[in-house]
Amino acid sequence: MAYVITSLxxxxxxxxxxxxxxxxxxxxxxxxxxxxxxxxxxxxxxAVACPVGAVFDEADLPAEHRAAPDLNRAFFR
Incomplete structure (x- = not known):
């Protein structure tokens, strides 16, 4: 996954x-x-459209959002 939505x-x-x-x-x-x-x-x-900056390339995730990829993936299991 290249892009992920964070809790923002x-x-x-x-x-x-x-x-x-x-x-x-x-x-x-x-x-x-x-x-x-x-x-x-x-x-x-x-990522460009998000007005609150909640979408990141997975490689550029801030440290406080490192769990976001797992949360996004878990929804689809």
Whole structure:
């Protein structure tokens, strides 16, 4: 998975990421949105559209959000 949605999404859930995703790989997980790692094409459109900066390339995740990839993946198991 190249892009991941962090907990910064929780409480805001703007939905701009949903509107720009060309593969519809962003899903509502209740508290926040999550990205399906099997469907994501790594385009980065969601990261640009997110008004709260909740979407990161997995390689660039801040230390406080290192658990985000596991949380995103767990939703799709």
């Amino acid at each position: 999404c929780a409480g805001t859930r703007d939905g701009a990421c949903l509107q720009v995703c060309p593969k519809d790989c962003i899903h509502d997980a209740g508290a926040q949105f999550v990205i399906d790692p099997e469907e994501c094409i790594d385009c980065g459109a969601c």
